[in-house]
Amino acid sequence: MASLKELKLRxxxxxxxxxxxxxxxxxxxxxxxxxxxxxEAARPYATRLADVVGSLASRVTxxxxxxxxxxxxxxxxxxxxxxANSDRxxxxxxxxxxxxxxxxxxxxxxxxxxxxxxxxxxxxxxxPIRRDFPKAIIGSFDTTTVREAGFTEAEAIAQELLxxxxxxKFDIAHLFFxxxxxALVQEPTVQQIVPVPAPKAAVSDGAVVQYEPDxxxxxxxxxxxxxxxxxxxxxxxxxxxxxxxxxxxxxxxTRNAGELIKKLTIQYNRSRQAAITTELxxxxxxxxxx
Numbered sequence: 001m002a003s004l005k006e007l008k009l010r011x012x013x014x015x016x017x018x019x020x021x022x023x024x025x026x027x028x029x030x031x032x033x034x035x036x037x038x039x040e041a042a043r044p045y046a047t048r049l050a051d052v053v054g055s056l057a058s059r060v061t062x063x064x065x066x067x068x069x070x071x072x073x074x075x076x077x078x079x080x081x082x083x084a085n086s087d088r089x090x091x092x093x094x095x096x097x098x099x100x101x102x103x104x105x106x107x108x109x110x111x112x113x114x115x116x117x118x119x120x121x122x123x124x125x126x127x128p129i130r131r132d133f134p135k136a137i138i139g140s141f142d143t144t145t146v147r148e149a150g151f152t153e154a155e156a157i158a159q160e161l162l163x164x165x166x167x168x169k170f171d172i173a174h175l176f177f178x179x180x181x182x183a184l185v186q187e188p189t190v191q192q193i194v195p196v197p198a199p200k201a202a203v204s205d206g207a208v209v210q211y212e213p214d215x216x217x218x219x220x221x222x223x224x225x226x227x228x229x230x231x232x233x234x235x236x237x238x239x240x241x242x243x244x245x246x247x248x249x250x251x252x253x254t255r256n257a258g259e260l261i262k263k264l265t266i267q268y269n270r271s272r273q274a275a276i277t278t279e280l281x282x283x284x285x286x287x288x289x290x
Contacts (some may be wrong), residue, residue, distance in 0.1 A: 002267075002271075003271075004268065004272055007264060007267060007268040007271065008268065010264055011261060011264045011265060014257050014261050014264065015257075017253075017257055018254055018257035018258065018261070021250045021253040021254045021257060022250070022254045024090060024246065024250045025246075025247055025250035025254060028243045028244075028246040028247035029243075029247050031243045032183060032240065032244055035236070035240040035242075035243050036180065036240045036244075038236050038239070038240070039233075039239070042229075042233050042236050043233070046229050049222075049225070049226055049229055050226070052222070053196070053219070053222060053223070055209075056211070056215045056218055056219050056222070057070060057219065059211075060215050060216055060219065065216065066216060066219075067216065067219050067220045067223055068165070068166075068195070069165075069194065069195055069196050069223040069224065069227065070195055070219060070223060071195065072172070072195035073168075073171045073195075075171045076114070076171050076172055077114060077115055077171055078114070078115045078116075078117065078169070078170045079114050079115065079117070079170065079171070079172050079173070079174065080117050080118070080119055080138075080161075080164070080169070080170035080172070080174070080194070081102050081105060081106060081116060081117070081118050081119070081173075081174050081176060082118075082119045082120075082121065082157075082161065082173055082174065082175045082176065082193070083102045083118060083119070083120050083121065083122075083125050083176045084098070084121040084122055084176060084177040084178075084235065084238050085098055085099070085120070085121065085122035085124040085125035085126075085238075086122050086123075086124055086238065086242045087122055087123040087124065087143055087144050088124070088242070088246075089124060091242050091243075091245040091246040091249055092245045092246070092248060092249035092252075093245070094178055094186055094241060094242055094245035094246075096128075097186070097188045098176050098177065098178055098188050099125045099128050100188070101176055101188040101190060102118075102129065102176045102190075103128075103129070103132060105176075105190060106118075106133065106136075116136055117136050117137070117138045117169070117170060118133060118136050118137045118138065119137075119138065119139045119140065119141075119160075119161065119164070119173075120137060120140040120141070121140070121141045121143065121157060122143055122238075123142075123143075123144055126140065138164065138169060139160060139164060141153070141156065148239065149235045149238075149239065150232070151228070153235065154228050154229075154231040154232035154235055155232075157231050158224065158227050158228040158231050161173060161193075161194065161227070161231075162224065162227070170194075172192065172194065172195070173193050173194035174190050174191065174192055174193070175190065175191055175192075175193045175230065175231065175234055176189070176190050177189055177234035177235075177237055177238045177241075178241035178245075179237050179241070180237050180240035180241045180244060182244065183244040183247055183248060184244070184248055186241035186244055186245050189237075193227055193230050193231070194227065196226055196227065
């Protein structure tokens with residue numbers, strides 16, 4: 001059984017940890033409001049851009065002259081998995097769930113005879129993916145030098161992906177990130193980003209729309225922006241999901257620390273009472289012996 005001194009030190013240690021988790025919870029809650037607002041504000045633009053791309057794509061007959069981002073390479077052998085994680089821990093299973101979804105997709109494609117390569121965004125997903133697929137990582141983007149990943153980072157990532165695509169490093173790219181639903185729910189999500197899947201065109205109201213210049217020229221300019229927007233939206237969703245998961249995890253840790261402190265305090269009081277009782281018995285026995 002632990003001594004009174006050891007129990008006292010352990011109680012103080014858990015109290016110090018509880019202060020840290022409580023502070024982390026409050027910081028995550030403050031950051032969550034801003035991150036959630038940014039993610040929700042970006043969704044209407046992404047939806048509207050998808051409608052425009054869908055309307056244009058529905059008018060284009062795919063051919064060799066079509067934009068490669070829409071027509072593809074004509075093959076589906078090499079799949080690039082773009083895995084977006086956070087750079088910090090203490091956010092529960094947020095990062096591990098995204099990595100798990102990416103690994104399941106990789107094993108599924110491998111079982112079909114496809115070649116799988118990875119492009120990693122964020123620091124937390126690198127070790128588990130490198131452990132299982134050490135030679136499959138063809139690129140990464142470091143976000144540790146920025147305070148918050150934004151459109152500048154999304155544009156840089158998109159440029160690197162387009163360079164890899166033009167170099168023939170992959171045929172199809174899938175993006176993995178955490179979709180923010182609420183502070184309690186962050187859904188691991190995968191979507192194809194290259195070639196850009198033609199979204200469903202908006203329902204026509206009967207009006208005849210004429211584009212100037214032609215649809216393929218507009219798509220050649222619009223598709224890279226669509227790709228940047230999808231990556232930017234994923235980064236925003238990830239930021240909100242990370243803070244939500246962190247707030248929930250730290251709240252659970254704070255409550256668990258409180259319960260542990262109660263148990264240790266009860267154990268300390270019992271041990272202290274037992275020690276006092278033993279001393280009293282010894283004193284009484286000694287007095288009677290005299």
